[in-house]
Amino acid sequence: MIIKKSALMEWLRNNYSNISCKDRHFNMLDKVKQFVNESFGKGVNEKGSEHFEQTIYWAQQLKPDADEPILIAAYAHDIARAFRKENSEETFKNRELDDPEILKEHQEEGARIMADFLRKEGYDEGSIKRVYDMIRRHEEGGDEESDLIKDADSISYLEINAVKHIKWIDNLGKDKIKNKIDWMYNRISSDKAKELANPLYEKVLSLI
Numbered sequence: 067m068i069i070k071k072s073a074l075m076e077w078l079r080n081n082y083s084n085i086s087c088k089d090r091h092f093n094m095l096d097k098v099k100q101f102v103n104e105s106f107g108k109g110v111n112e113k114g115s116e117h118f119e120q121t122i123y124w125a126q127q128l129k130p131d132a133d134e135p136i137l138i139a140a141y142a143h144d145i146a147r148a149f150r151k152e153n154s155e156e157t158f159k160n161r162e163l164d165d166p167e168i169l170k171e172h173q174e175e176g177a178r179i180m181a182d183f184l185r186k187e188g189y190d191e192g193s194i195k196r197v198y199d200m201i202r203r204h205e206e207g208g209d210e211e212s213d214l215i216k217d218a219d220s221i222s223y224l225e226i227n228a229v230k231h232i233k234w235i236d237n238l239g240k241d242k243i244k245n246k247i248d249w250m251y252n253r254i255s256s257d258k259a260k261e262l263a264n265p266l267y268e269k270v271l272s273l274i
C-alpha cells in the first residue's frame with residue numbers, strides 16, 4: 067500500500083499531537099490541549115484551535131528551546147474566553163476591544179483556571195507558578211516569559227484572528243477594529259517578533 071507523505075504526517079499529527087513540538091514529549095501539554103479544546107467545545111484538530119497552535123509555533127520560533135510551561139501558557143493563554151458568558155461581538159459594542167478592565171479580568175481568570183487545572187493534574191508547583199504568571203500578564207507583558215507569550219500571541223492574532231475581527235467592521239465600526247489590530251502589533255516587545263509580524267500586519271491593513 068502506498069501512503070502519501072502528507073497523509074502520513076496528517077495521521078501522525080492527529081494521533082500524536084506532540085509531534086508538532088519538535089518530537090519532544092510533553093505529556094502535560096497534551097492534557098492541556100485536550101482541556102482547552104474541550105472547554106471551547108471543539109475537537110482536537112478543529113479550526114478554532116488554530117490561534118493556540120500558532121501561538122505555540124511562534125513562541126518556538128522566538129525561543130527554540132521553549133520548555134513545556136511556556137508551551138502550555140502559549141496554548142492556554144485565552145482559556146478564560148471558553149468560560150465567558152457573553153458573545154464577544156456584543157460585548158464590544160460599547161467598549162474597546164483592548165478595554166483594560168476586560169483584559170485584566172481575562173488574564174487573571176485564565177491564570178486561575180489553568181493553575182487549578184494543573185494542580186489537579188499534579189504538575190509541579192514551580193511550573194504552575196510560571197504558567198500562572200505568563201497567562202496573568204499575557205496581554206501586557208512585563209517580564210521575559212510573559213513578553214514571549216504576548217509577542218507570540220500578537221503574531222498569531224495577526225495571522226489568524228484579525229481577519230475574523232475585520233468581519234465585525236460592519237457592526238462595530240472600522241476605527242474600533244483598526245485600534246485593536248494596531249494595539250496587538252504595537253505591544254510587541256522583541257525586534258525579532260516585530261520582524262516576523264511586519265508582513266502579517268501589512269497584509270491585514272491592506273484588508274481593512
Ligand SMILES: [Fe+2]
Pocket residue numbers: 143144172204205
Ligand atoms: Fe488574551
Ligand SMILES: [Fe+2]
Pocket residue numbers: 117143144219223
Ligand atoms: Fe490570544
